[in-house]
Amino acid sequence: xxxxxxxxxxxxxxxxxxxxxxxxxxxxxxxxxxxxxxxxxxxxxxxxxxxxxxxxxxxxxxxxxxxxxxxxxxxxxxxxxxxxxxxxxxxxxxxxxxxxxxxxxxxxxxxxxxxxxxxxxxxxxxxxxxxxxxxxxxxxxxxxxxxxxxxxxxxxxxxxxxxxxxxxxxxxxxxxxxxxxxxxxxxxxxxxxxxxx
Amino acid sequence: xxxxxxxxxxxxxxxxxxxxxxxxxxxxxxxxxxxxxxxxxxxxxxxxxxxxxxxxxxxxxxxxxxxxxxxxxxxxxxxxxxxxxxxxxxxxxxxxxxxxxxxxxxxxxxxxxxxxxxxxxxxxxxxxxxxxxxxxxxxxxxxxxxxxxxxxxxxxxxxxxxxxxxxxxxxxxxxxxxxxxxxxxxxxxxxxxxxxx
DNA sequence: GCGCTGACAGATTTCAATATCTGTCAGACA
DNA sequence: TGTCTGACAGATATTGAAATCTGTCAGCGC
Numbered sequence: 001x002x003x004x005x006x007x008x009x010x011x012x013x014x015x016x017x018x019x020x021x022x023x024x025x026x027x028x029x030x031x032x033x034x035x036x037x038x039x040x041x042x043x044x045x046x047x048x049x050x051x052x053x054x055x056x057x058x059x060x061x062x063x064x065x066x067x068x069x070x071x072x073x074x075x076x077x078x079x080x081x082x083x084x085x086x087x088x089x090x091x092x093x094x095x096x097x098x099x100x101x102x103x104x105x106x107x108x109x110x111x112x113x114x115x116x117x118x119x120x121x122x123x124x125x126x127x128x129x130x131x132x133x134x135x136x137x138x139x140x141x142x143x144x145x146x147x148x149x150x151x152x153x154x155x156x157x158x159x160x161x162x163x164x165x166x167x168x169x170x171x172x173x174x175x176x177x178x179x180x181x182x183x184x185x186x187x188x189x190x191x192x193x194x195x196x197x
Numbered sequence: 198x199x200x201x202x203x204x205x206x207x208x209x210x211x212x213x214x215x216x217x218x219x220x221x222x223x224x225x226x227x228x229x230x231x232x233x234x235x236x237x238x239x240x241x242x243x244x245x246x247x248x249x250x251x252x253x254x255x256x257x258x259x260x261x262x263x264x265x266x267x268x269x270x271x272x273x274x275x276x277x278x279x280x281x282x283x284x285x286x287x288x289x290x291x292x293x294x295x296x297x298x299x300x301x302x303x304x305x306x307x308x309x310x311x312x313x314x315x316x317x318x319x320x321x322x323x324x325x326x327x328x329x330x331x332x333x334x335x336x337x338x339x340x341x342x343x344x345x346x347x348x349x350x351x352x353x354x355x356x357x358x359x360x361x362x363x364x365x366x367x368x369x370x371x372x373x374x375x376x377x378x379x380x381x382x383x384x385x386x387x388x389x390x391x392x393x394x
Numbered sequence: 395g396c397g398c399t400g401a402c403a404g405a406t407t408t409c410a411a412t413a414t415c416t417g418t419c420a421g422a423c424a
Numbered sequence: 425t426g427t428c429t430g431a432c433a434g435a436t437a438t439t440g441a442a443a444t445c446t447g448t449c450a451g452c453g454c
């Protein structure tokens with residue numbers, strides 16, 4: 001019965017995510033988090049050295065959770081072009097869903113992304129690695145023709161920035177968006193494909 | 198000697214741009230503009246119906262001026278791939294130069310872009326038309342293989358958003374930027390090129 | 395001893411009073 | 425007659441005092 005009462009980083013993160021969702025990034029305070037856990041705010045500082053580190057840890061958890069389906073897709077097998085297309089569309093869909101369902105957490109993520117914090121950088125690097133995995137599978141399958149897989153994966157990530165970077169989130173709801181995504185993906189796939197003679 | 202004293206939209210725009218540069222978008226007021234012109238602020242409202250319309254008109258002038266070299270490039274002749282590459286690199290360079298040389302005006306433009314105002318939309322449409330011009334030249338030359346020129350031009354514009362949208366301006370100074378631009382451009386050009394057998 | 399509390403200093407945010415700004419318009423002036 | 429002014433109402437921004445927050449730490453209680 002005691003373990004439910006012990007103050008763990010995990011419980012703090014849970015509570016912080018709740019508080020962020022309830023009050024938003026701008027209003028949430030460490031005191032609020034402590035209050036939600038029924039402890040003093042000093043105790044929170046025993047587990048996280050600063051408010052920023054707490055915020056970052058919550059963001060990391062949130063990003064990792066969002067990232068899970070993408071990891072699975074990258075690790076699966078099948079023809080690389082279809083897999084890449086599916087991967088990109090899934091990433092766009094995840095982001096778009098988040099911006100609708102969890103706007104406060106998304107605003108937190110947006111703030112993080114704008115501060116260009118290392119949590120987000122690490123997350124992006126992970127994404128690029130997943131793209132690179134699919135691309136190298138494609139090279140092995142003979143369907144892609146790529147000189148530098150890592151750089152090309154980065155280029156694919158950069159080229160699609162409009163549909164996954166939170167700074168562009170307002171545009172995602174526009175009616176012309178899907179067809180613009182189609183055009184972009186087909187241009188990128190054409191650029192990756194080996195020219196068969 | 199009288200014509201120098203007449204209050205014209207042109208003179209107001211000139212003064213507004215000065216005031217914006219001096220005080221920044223956040224601080225600049227219509228009263229400041231009027232003071233710079235030595236007239237009452239009521240007179241300014243005789244030529245522009247609102248502060249917003251004045252701000253937009255200044256932005257339009259500024260954008261049009263920045264756009265001039267790109268129009269020339271699109272209208273010139275020569276092999277389309279080289280021309281497209283040159284066009285893109287010129288656009289990136291113009292933006293990057295602006296962000297260094299004219300930070301207050303750039304902040305104004307950033308604010309405009311974030312408000313997604315129609316001035317900026319019109320400007321982007323113009324840019325896409327220029328890309329489309331180069332692409333259709335490429336098709337005529339037999340070096341590009343494109344189903345829908347307009348949609349593809351939009352896709353090229355979207356794919357390069359990271360290097361021309363002001364929301365990403367902070368990233369432009371990073372040392373890895375040039376090689377990422379190289380990778381992106383070469384991927385896009387490969388996607389546009391006709392596969393010769 | 396170990397984990398937690400609560401008081402504290404300095405930084406940051408809030409809030410309400412005050413000042414400034416936007417946009418209008420009746421009337422001065424040429 | 426047509427252009428410009430300056431006073432005005434309502435909206436917005438600034439300011440500084442008070443409240444709250446962040447991060448620390450000596451000490452309490454288990």
